[in-house]
Amino acid sequence: MTDLVEINNLNIRFTGDRTVHAVNDLSLSLAEGEVLGLLGESGSGKSVTLRALMRLLPRKRTEISGSVKVLGREVLAMDDEALSAFRGQTVSMIFQEPALALDPVYTIGRQIAETVIRHEGKSEREAMARALEMLEVVRIPSAKRRLESYRHEMSGGMRQRAMIAVAAV
Numbered sequence: 001m002t003d004l005v006e007i008n009n010l011n012i013r014f015t016g017d018r019t020v021h022a023v024n025d026l027s028l029s030l031a032e033g034e035v036l037g038l039l040g041e042s043g044s045g046k047s048v049t050l051r052a053l054m055r056l057l058p059r060k061r062t063e064i065s066g067s068v069k070v071l072g073r074e075v076l077a078m079d080d081e082a083l084s085a086f087r088g089q090t091v092s093m094i095f096q097e098p099a100l101a102l103d104p105v106y107t108i109g110r111q112i113a114e115t116v117i118r119h120e121g122k123s124e125r126e127a128m129a130r131a132l133e134m135l136e137v138v139r140i141p142s143a144k145r146r147l148e149s150y151r152h153e154m155s156g157g158m159r160q161r162a163m164i165a166v167a168a169v
């Protein structure tokens with residue numbers, strides 16, 4: 001069976017005033033039903049590795065080589081259109097710093113609804129109903145009222161749950 005994720009000889013460098021060799025010759029694989037934890041000291045390249053899985057690295061300053069396959073498809077070879085569908089439908093990321101991943105100027109309900117509209121082409125009304133459902137799934141207390149909250153109005157745990165809701169749409 002095809003592995004969910006197969007990374008082979010991944011190398012990631014950031015170029016600039018100083019070149020950073022963030023990931024050096026990393027290989028790993030993940031099969032269906034498995035959970036994989038990456039352990040390593042701060043700055044050892046864990047987040048950068050996972051960003052590569054979604055190609056969420058600054059395009060101009062990043063050199064990537066090797067192979068990153070998800071469900072047998074080479075992520076490093078995807079064009080913008082393929083990447084956009086891939087990020088929406090196949091992979092999701094719950095970012096390390098949820099406060100920064102949520103937009104400060106839109107309510108959390110709005111942000112989840114936007115994702116629903118983009119991915120599922122639903123109407124505004126249906127999307128809001130789905131946003132409420134997602135907040136309930138991640139067990140945010142008083143979900144209905146929380147739809148109207150901005151990120152600065154929520155606790156850290158609620159922000160993390162909100163991010164999970166966005167990622168799970």
Ligand SMILES: Nc1ncnc2c1ncn2[C@@H]1O[C@H](COP(=O)(O)OP(=O)(O)OP(=O)(O)O)[C@@H](O)[C@H]1O
Pocket residue numbers: 014020022040041042043044045046047048049058096
């Ligand atoms: N956009 C970037 N430009 C330049 N260097 C970067 C960039 N992003 C990350 N780095 C560097 O790459 C290295 C790996 O960073 P990464 O965020 O993957 O660490 P990490 O293992 O997730 O650490 P932590 O446990 O603190 O979250 C670090 O030296 C970091 O400074």
Ligand SMILES: [Mg+2]
Pocket residue numbers: 046047048096
């Ligand atoms: Mg990290």
